[in-house]
Amino acid sequence: MSLRISVIGTGYLGAVHAVGMAELGYTVVGIDVDADKVAALARGEAPFYEPGLDELLAKHSGTGRLSFTTDFAAAADADVHFICVGTPQRRDSMAADLRYVEGAVDSLAPHLTTQCLVVGKSTVPVGTAAALADRLAKTAPVGAGAELAWNPEFLREGYAVEDTLHPDRLVFGVTSAEAERRLREVYARAIDDGTPVIVTDLPTAELVKVSANAFLATKISFINAMAEISEVAGADVTKLADAIGHDARIGRRFLNAGIGFGGGCLPKDIRAFMARAGELGASHSLAFLAEIDAINLRRRQRVVDIVRELAGGSVANRRVAVLGAAFKPHSDDVRDSPALNIAGQLHLQGARVSVYDPKATENARKIFPTLPYAESALDACRGAHVVLHLTEWQEFRDLDPVELARMVENPVVVDGRNCLDADAWRAAGWTYRGLGRP
Numbered sequence: 001m002s003l004r005i006s007v008i009g010t011g012y013l014g015a016v017h018a019v020g021m022a023e024l025g026y027t028v029v030g031i032d033v034d035a036d037k038v039a040a041l042a043r044g045e046a047p048f049y050e051p052g053l054d055e056l057l058a059k060h061s062g063t064g065r066l067s068f069t070t071d072f073a074a075a076a077d078a079d080v081h082f083i084c085v086g087t088p089q090r091r092d093s094m095a096a097d098l099r100y101v102e103g104a105v106d107s108l109a110p111h112l113t114t115q116c117l118v119v120g121k122s123t124v125p126v127g128t129a130a131a132l133a134d135r136l137a138k139t140a141p142v143g144a145g146a147e148l149a150w151n152p153e154f155l156r157e158g159y160a161v162e163d164t165l166h167p168d169r170l171v172f173g174v175t176s177a178e179a180e181r182r183l184r185e186v187y188a189r190a191i192d193d194g195t196p197v198i199v200t201d202l203p204t205a206e207l208v209k210v211s212a213n214a215f216l217a218t219k220i221s222f223i224n225a226m227a228e229i230s231e232v233a234g235a236d237v238t239k240l241a242d243a244i245g246h247d248a249r250i251g252r253r254f255l256n257a258g259i260g261f262g263g264g265c266l267p268k269d270i271r272a273f274m275a276r277a278g279e280l281g282a283s284h285s286l287a288f289l290a291e292i293d294a295i296n297l298r299r300r301q302r303v304v305d306i307v308r309e310l311a312g313g314s315v316a317n318r319r320v321a322v323l324g325a326a327f328k329p330h331s332d333d334v335r336d337s338p339a340l341n342i343a344g345q346l347h348l349q350g351a352r353v354s355v356y357d358p359k360a361t362e363n364a365r366k367i368f369p370t371l372p373y374a375e376s377a378l379d380a381c382r383g384a385h386v387v388l389h390l391t392e393w394q395e396f397r398d399l400d401p402v403e404l405a406r407m408v409e410n411p412v413v414v415d416g417r418n419c420l421d422a423d424a425w426r427a428a429g430w431t432y433r434g435l436g437r438p
């Protein structure tokens with residue numbers, strides 16, 4: 001009989017994981033406390049934009065092997081339970097808010113009457129898994145028969161389906177050979193395809209995840225620090241990145257300077273990592289991450305300053321077209337989006353902002369309802385004094401600078417992602433400003 005899987009939390013991670021498990025042939029139930037999200041998924045509709053998710057949902061919705069519910073009792077007979085709920089930043093500190101993972105375990109535990117494996121995938125502070133294992137053993141009727149493992153997730157939004165089905169590595173934090181065997185069974189297809197597996201203890205598995213994100217954040221802030229230096233030295237950070245990136249020890253990926261990192265992961269994960277290090281008495285080890293965060297936030301400010309400078313000191317009543325609201329392309333996610341933050345700052349300073357994003361407008365409106373949103377890139381740019389390119393959707397790269405020049409008041413563009421064709425825009429009469437470039 002095929003494995004029975006439950007996935008607790010069906011957001012950006014959990015919905016894709018549930019569908020991915022169904023694609024592997026397992027019988028899957030996705031459980032979430034958000035009834036609207038569950039209803040959409042149960043109808044076969046993805047509750048957010050993620051390339052490839054709609055197609056896989058449609059493929060498995062009618063088979064009877066993939067269901068979604070708010071009822072935790074539906075998880076009772078699953079062999080493996082994946083915990084995929086959110087771990088956002090707490091409102092009152094930099095630490096991760098663990099109430100959702102604790103709540104998920106508390107709701108699941110009373111239904112665990114037979115031997116099973118509970119597998120954490122959420123990103124958590126080191127030490128969380130051991131505490132949850134205790135909590136589970138105390139509250140599940142099957143007691144120690146409900147074993148806990150940690151299997152951190154490394155998927156990227158925008159490539160989540162591909163990353164779920166073909167991960168570049170698997171990390172199994174386990175406390176028994178049986179848990180490892182079970183996880184190898186779940187991921188047999190990827191392992192057969194050659195995906196490397198690192199088997200380790202619970203704290204190492206938790207740390208792998210946050211250290212990977214800390215490294216990625218550091219790489220981005222490193223190149224953005226070089227952008228700051230390039231700006232004062234009259235150098236070009238994109239050429240610098242190409243040149244250092246040829247060194248295989250450095251590598252060109254994640255060296256794109258611009259308005260910095262956002263999203264539901266890197267910003268909150270480095271802060272939670274620092275907070276946890278402090279609790280462990282090791283603040284000094286991660287003190288550098290505070291600077292990584294600070295460099296990152298300065299890039300948003302830099303764009304606001306450039307617009308103010310271009311406007312002669314005040315942005316009041318200047319029409320600013322903002323191309324992009326998502327934290328990155330191929331996603332509708334606006335959590336901690338640098339683009340939306342910049343749009344919001346300019347709006348609050350009195351600029352007449354018009355924001356357009358191909359997929360994220362609806363989500364942007366939910367968290368920033370007072371911003372004006374446009375129906376298209378051309379609408380956003382009509383009559384603009386300055387155009388800001390803040391999320392590098394292909395649609396924006398494909399804009400014709402000649403046509404656009406005719407629609408704006410002033411042909412001035414700030415390329416917050418350094419990926420428009422600067423020569424083509426200049427040839428069309430635009431003043432082109434990149435970040436970290438002359």
Ligand SMILES: NC(=O)c1ccc[n+]([C@@H]2O[C@H](COP(=O)([O-])OP(=O)(O)OC[C@H]3O[C@@H](n4cnc5c(N)ncnc54)[C@H](O)[C@@H]3O)[C@@H](O)[C@H]2O)c1
Binds near residue numbers: 011013034104
């Ligand atoms: N989004 C990513 O790309 C990604 C990648 C790797 C790891 N992660 C980690 O995965 C976790 C989830 O992230 P996300 O982006 O999917 O968040 P999300 O906010 O999109 O989804 C979390 C879901 O959990 C649900 N939830 C909250 N409490 C619950 C409970 N007690 N029982 C059942 N459901 C509950 C919420 O309703 C929501 O649908 C986080 O720890 C995140 O750091 C995310």
Ligand SMILES: O=c1ccn([C@@H]2O[C@H](COP(=O)(O)OP(=O)(O)O[C@H]3O[C@H](CO)[C@@H](O)[C@H](O)[C@H]3O)[C@@H](O)[C@H]2O)c(=O)[nH]1
Binds near residue numbers: 153155213220255
């Ligand atoms: O050279 C670069 C690369 C990325 N970014 C920005 O960095 C942010 C994060 O990008 P990315 O890492 O691609 O997106 P996420 O989907 O948030 O994925 C990260 O966070 C996930 C959640 O933890 C992890 O699973 C992934 O491995 C990790 O890449 C975005 O705002 C990007 O615009 C840059 O500014 N410059």
